[in-house]
Structures are given as C-alpha cells and as structure tokens.
Amino acid sequence: MKQPSSSGSQDALNFIIPPKEEMNSKRKQIYSREFQALLDDLEEEDRLEEVDQATEKKRRLSFNQVKALEKNFELENKLDPERKVRLAEELGLQTRQVAIWFQNRRARWKTKQLEKEYVVLKSKYDALELDYDKLEQEKQDLTAELMELKAKYKEEKSESSSQSVKEDSSKFSQQIKDHGFCENDDDSNGIVKEERNGNAQLLISSSSSLQMNGYCSSSDSSNHHWFLPLDTSTILGNMYQPQLVKVEEQCVFTPEEPYNFLSVDQAPTLQWYFTGL
DNA sequence: TTGTGTTTTATTGCCTCC
DNA sequence: GGAGGCAATAAAACACAA
Numbered sequence: 001m002k003q004p005s006s007s008g009s010q011d012a013l014n015f016i017i018p019p020k021e022e023m024n025s026k027r028k029q030i031y032s033r034e035f036q037a038l039l040d041d042l043e044e045e046d047r048l049e050e051v052d053q054a055t056e057k058k059r060r061l062s063f064n065q066v067k068a069l070e071k072n073f074e075l076e077n078k079l080d081p082e083r084k085v086r087l088a089e090e091l092g093l094q095t096r097q098v099a100i101w102f103q104n105r106r107a108r109w110k111t112k113q114l115e116k117e118y119v120v121l122k123s124k125y126d127a128l129e130l131d132y133d134k135l136e137q138e139k140q141d142l143t144a145e146l147m148e149l150k151a152k153y154k155e156e157k158s159e160s161s162s163q164s165v166k167e168d169s170s171k172f173s174q175q176i177k178d179h180g181f182c183e184n185d186d187d188s189n190g191i192v193k194e195e196r197n198g199n200a201q202l203l204i205s206s207s208s209s210l211q212m213n214g215y216c217s218s219s220d221s222s223n224h225h226w227f228l229p230l231d232t233s234t235i236l237g238n239m240y241q242p243q244l245v246k247v248e249e250q251c252v253f254t255p256e257e258p259y260n261f262l263s264v265d266q267a268p269t270l271q272w273y274f275t276g277l
Numbered sequence: 278t279t280g281t282g283t284t285t286t287a288t289t290g291c292c293t294c295c
Numbered sequence: 296g297g298a299g300g301c302a303a304t305a306a307a308a309c310a311c312a313a
Contacts, residue, residue, distance in 0.1 A: 058285085058286055058287070059286085060284095060285065061286085096287090097287090100286065100287060100288090101285095101286080103287095104285070104286070104287085108284095108285095
C-alpha cells in the first residue's frame with residue numbers, strides 16, 4: 001500500500017484533519033474522564049478494523065480468472081503440479097488458490113452429479129412404483145376371480161356329492177359282488193396296495209367323481225370290511241372328515257392274498273388326486 | 278437498510294499413496 | 296513422512312425481499 005508523502009499537501013491535510021495525537025490532547029482537556037474512556041474504546045475498535053482491512057481479505061476471483069479456470073477444469077478436473085504452477089502464473093494467483101479452486105470445483109461438480117443421478121433414479125423409481133401398483137391391482141382382481149370360482153365349484157360339488165356317494169357306493173358294491181373287484185377302464189393304475197401297520201390299504205380310483213381310499217383289515221374276525229371313502233370335493237374344501245363305510249358283503253379277499261391280483265407294478269401318478277387343487 | 282439465504286473462497290483434519 | 300485429495304465447516308461476498 002502506498003504511504004502518503006509528507007509534503008506541503010500533507011500539511012494542508014493536517015490542517016483540515018489534525019493528527020490523532022493532537023486531537024487526543026485537545027479532547028482530554030475538553031471531555032470528562034468517563035466520556036473520554038468511551039471515546040477511547042470506540043477508537044480502539046476503529047484501529048482494529050483498520051488492521052483487519054490491512055490484512056489479506058477473502059477476494060472473489062475475477063470473471064476472466066474464473067473463466068480460464070473453468071476451461072481448464074473441463075479439460076481435466078485434476079491438477080498436476082506443472083499445470084497448477086503454469087495456471088497460477090498465467091492468472092496471477094497463488095498455486096494454493098488454484099489448487100483450492102479446483103478442490104472446491106470438484107466438490108460442486110460431485111454435488112451436481114449426485115443431483116442428476118437422483119433425478120434419474122427418482123424417475124425410474126416412479127415408473128417402477130406405477131408398474132407395481134398396476135400389478136398389485138391385477139393380482140387383487142385375479143385373486144377375487146379365483147375365490148369366486150372356487151366358491152362356485154365348491155357349491156356345485158357339495159350339492160352333487162351326497163347323491164353321488166350313494167350312487168357310487170351301491171355301484172361299487174355291485175361290482176365287487178359281480179366281479180370281485182372294481183372295474184376300472186382307466187389304465188392309470190387306479191388300484192394300489194400298500195402295507196401299513198399290518199393293514200392292507202386299497203387305493204381305488206374310478207372314472208367317476210368318487211375316489212375311495214380304504215383300509216381292509218385282515219384281522220377283523222367278522223366278514224365286515226371297512227373302507228374309508230374319500231370324496232375329492234371334501235379335500236378341495238379342506239373339510240376332510242374321514243368316515244368309515246361298512247361294506248356288508250362278504251369279503252372276496254382271503255386273509256392270505258386279499259389283493260394280490262389287484263396289485264400293479266407301477267405306482268399311481270396321483271394326478272387325479274391333486275386335480276383341482 | 279437490514280436480515281437472511283446462497284455462493285464462493287479458504288481452513289482443518291483425516292486418509293491414502295508413494 | 297510429505298504431498299495431495301476429500302469431507303466438513305467457517306467466513307466473506309453477494310443477492311434479494313421486505
């Protein structure tokens with residue numbers, strides 16, 4: 001900073017604005033001690049402010065400096081030492097200032113990038129949310145439709161099942177009487193034997209709606225044979241209530257080989273069992 | 278003019294790399 | 296261990312409404 005020269009013009013200035021020392025001595029003669037202390041405090045504040053102004057203050061870079069820095073940043077957003085020194089010389093800045101400017105510029109760039117990424121992700125998220133809502137609605141509609149169909153099906157089955165059971169039972173009994181076994185034109189191995197806890201299990205599948213799952217007890221001293229009929233509709237409705245049906249006719253199966261002639265090599269596919277589930 | 282929010286410049290502390 | 300980068304933050308400069 002240029003210092004004012006002590007020349008004739010300085011004398012003239014001193015005449016208009018007397019030096020501080022002179023003013024102080026004059027004031028001390030005029031003001032009270034308390035008021036003087038107050039003035040001294042204010043003066044001290046002014047002095048500190050002047051010192052502050054004298055020190056290096058934060059300055060904004062000029063338009064041209066920023067323009068040049070921006071241009072360099074576009075080329076390469078990181079500085080190598082050589083470029084830093086060269087830029088500082090060209091722009092009349094300290095190397096540290098150039099480095100700091102690049103540092104801050106990178107931070108701003110990163111923030112902008114994050115904002116852009118956020119916008120893209122947000123739009124993707126919104127689109128997905130829309131799709132999800134649509135699918136959810138579709139799922140609800142389909143579920144409702146399925147429930148409706150199931151209820152309808154259950155209703156129809158329960159109406160026909162009691163009648164069907166009676167008819168099929170008598171038909172079955174007649175077949176046993178006539179042929180000794182249940183005729184089955186379905187070649188899907190409708191009759192299967194199993195040993196379970198000493199009981200012979202008969203799994204009989206007919207082409208009718210009735211399926212019968214029966215346990216024929218060989219230890220039964222009477223000639224009564226117990227079958228456990230299982231109606232498909234009761235499975236579907238999760239209302240399976242096993243009920244033994246007493247077959248009054250004489251058992252055609254001897255205790256020794258009650259079902260051998262019914263045995264098959266191939267296990268049933270059980271497809272009929274799961275149909276409708 | 279002033280209070281307030283935003284932007285820019287600079288500092289600090291920590292971390293990584295050579 | 297020094298140089299350089301980054302995140303967080305301070306502080307000055309600036310913009311703007313009331």
